[in-house]
Amino acid sequence: MRYEKVTVLNGLGAGDGRYEYMLELLMSELRGVSREVSVITLREKKLTHCVGCFGCWLKTPGECVYRDDLEGILKEYIASDMVVVFTPVVFGGYSPEYKKFLDRIIPLIHPNFGFFKKEIHHKPRYDRYPRLVAVGVQDRHDEHEASLFRTLVGRNAINFHTPSFAATVVSPGDGANLGKAFRGLMEREDPYPRKEDLLPLLMGSDPATSSEARAGRALLIVGSPKKGSSTSAVVGGELLDRLSATGWDTDSITLSPRLLRREGHDELFHRIQGADLIVLAFPLYIDSPPFLVTRAIQLLDEENARSGLLAGKRCFVISNNGFPEAYQNGPAVAICRRFAEAGGMRWAGELAIGSGEALCGGRPLRGEEHQGPPADHVIRALDMVADAIIQGRDTMRQVHETMALSPIPILSFPLWRRIFPMLGKKHWLSDARKYGNNPREMRAHPYAL
Ligand SMILES: Cc1cc2nc3c(=O)[nH]c(=O)nc-3n(C[C@H](O)[C@H](O)[C@H](O)COP(=O)(O)O)c2cc1C
Missing domain, CATH: 3.40.50.360 (Flavodoxin domain)
Structure with missing residues (x-):
């Protein structure tokens, strides 16, 4: 067994029943490499969409201000060694069912900024994050969308401090090769997409x-x-x-x-x-x-x-x-x-x-x-x-x-990026103080086991 706990996030919509057999196959491959495998069917969960209030960083640090099924999902997420996303590929992105959940994941990171892979991202809130694996499904193979999907997953992996990631896109036409494609994912480490891939x-x-x-x-x-x-x-x-x-x-x-x-x-x-x-x-x-x-x-x-x-x-x-x-x-x-x-x-x-x-x-x-x-x-x-x-x-x-320029004409863009985390820290702290929170409280990690 390579993993203790794997959580599958099922992002299929109500009309996506034709992909269920692929999910079953993926689950059976996962059971071969992990002691515990559970699946969360996101469309069955009570989840509201994120309204971008940043309450999860400032008001109730580490927790969304909305009380619905999110808390249980995020606890599972952070306790996993590997999270596996299963979603239809929609124009190279995710299904709305998965996206509704994904937008609510920011309580798992800290508002302050730092440099990660030579770019600005948020700092981690937890000591460890799960490896991320994503399986996108398409009715017919479309390489342009598949490549965009793999890039997107890699970008999420940077933002969420995953120790490694792998992403693939499959379609019913892959037939007997599906099992092989899923097995290949368990250990593979894809390269993180950089600036050169995004420009x-x-x-x-x-x-x-x-x-x-x-x-x-x-x-x-x-x-x-x-x-x-x-x-x-x-x-x-x-x-x-x-x-x-x-x-x-x-x-x-x-x-x-x-x-x-x-x-x-x-x-x-x-x-x-x-x-x-x-x-x-x-x-x-x-x-x-x-x-x-x-x-x-x-x-x-x-x-x-x-x-x-x-x-x-x-x-x-x-x-x-x-x-x-x-x-x-x-x-x-x-x-x-x-x-x-x-x-x-x-x-x-x-x-x-x-x-x-x-x-x-x-x-x-x-x-x-x-x-x-x-x-x-x-x-x-x-x-x-x-x-x-x-x-x-x-x-x-x-x-x-x-x-691509700095907003302050006398500062080069690299310098603007250097001071950005300091300005951000000051801004978030002053907003958190309005809710009576100090830097220690802002670091809370309520979903840790
Ligand atoms: C749930 C959520 C996720 C975000 N994800 C990112 C991100 O991946 N990268 C980024 O640079 N900013 C991210 N942001 C910051 C927003 O893009 C930024 O605050 C934006 O200016 C908000 O624009 P608006 O006022 O039009 O809503 C995120 C904000 C929220 C609330």
């Missing part, structure tokens, strides 16, 4: 699709689940202002569980139907779009197959993340691009923003209400993006170069 995912727009200079109707879809204002809403709103100043009609909608339930579909589809350009703006949650966006793109893809809702529209994505490196948004942008292209949309490019919480945090990007370091480079990038959309010019390379 190509931010490819910018294709000049062939961007040379379209006419005003139209733009719909901003805000995918941040925050209760109040969000960076996604502020930056997306700034882009709409620029478009509207040149004669575009603009509209915006914020994703919510209601819109994604049957009673909200008509409203969502109707607003999309009237738009020429969809601007999808969201925060990076565990290296990928948050649950609400994951569910929305699955839903829109289903509707598109029925009615052709998306075909011919242009799609622009704004992904903002907490860490300073904007390129960490690469997998999330690539997932959206895959969704857009599969739906017959034309890709209009992307704006990937690092240090989103520090530079904006839902407050205006400039003026008296702005807090934190100057966000002038975000404003410059927004001007370029608006130009690209309005005049049909492809300025995406400049946009990415601008977003």
Whole structure:
């Protein structure tokens, strides 16, 4: 026996019964290498989606403020030697069932930042974390999505301090080779994806699709689940202002569980139907779009197959993340691009923003209400993006170069990254103190056995 305890997170949806036999096969392979194997079927659990309040770091350190089935799952997670994720591959990302859980995993790490694999990530909260193995399933093999999925799992493995990871994608066509594929996973150690692997995912727009200079109707879809204002809403709103100043009609909608339930579909589809350009703006949650966006793109893809809702529209994505490196948004942008292209949309490019919480945090990007370091480079990038959309010019390379700069002109980006963890520590501590928590309490690890 190589492992004492293995936990399988089953991310299949209610309509994914055709993959159950693969899960059974995987379980029998796991029983051969572990003393204890248990499976958690996520769709049967009572789980609400993360609303990005950071209460699990500041108010009740190490525990989510929502009381549902999360606590039991995270206890199993942290007590395991290996966690095995089993999920359909959705445009190279995860199923909504798995993503809903994954967004809630941040109580397992500490808010403070540190350097890990030469990048900024959060510090660990626990002494040890399980090895991560992921099995993605597809109806037919699609190497582009499979490779994106493996990259995403590797990125999660860095964020969650796993000692090692392995990821594979299988499909029913693999037939007799499935058992071999699963056995191969038990010990394999895949290389962690680095900056060089992510930069190509931010490819910018294709000049062939961007040379379209006419005003139209733009719909901003805000995918941040925050209760109040969000960076996604502020930056997306700034882009709409620029478009509207040149004669575009603009509209915006914020994703919510209601819109994604049957009673909200008509409203969502109707607003999309009237738009020429969809601007999808969201925060990076565990290296990928948050649950609400994951569910929305699955839903829109289903509707598109029925009615052709998306075909011919242009799609622009704004992904903002907490860490300073904007390129960490690469997998999330690539997932959206895959969704857009599969739906017959034309890709209009992307704006990937690092240090989103520090530079904006839902407050205006400039003026008296702005807090934190100057966000002038975000404003410059927004001007370029608006130009690209309005005049049909492809300025995406400049946009990415601008977003790779330090917000403070006299500081180089490497220096900005050096001071970022110190600024972050100060910020989190002052917020935690408002709830009566000090640095020792912030380190609580309530799920340790
Ligand atoms: C559940 C959760 C997961 C997150 N995961 C990441 C991550 O993987 N990488 C990152 O750089 N930032 C991550 N962040 C930080 C957010 O991307 C960041 O706070 C962002 O600015 C929020 O944008 P919004 O105001 O539009 O919601 C995460 C935040 C939350 C709440």
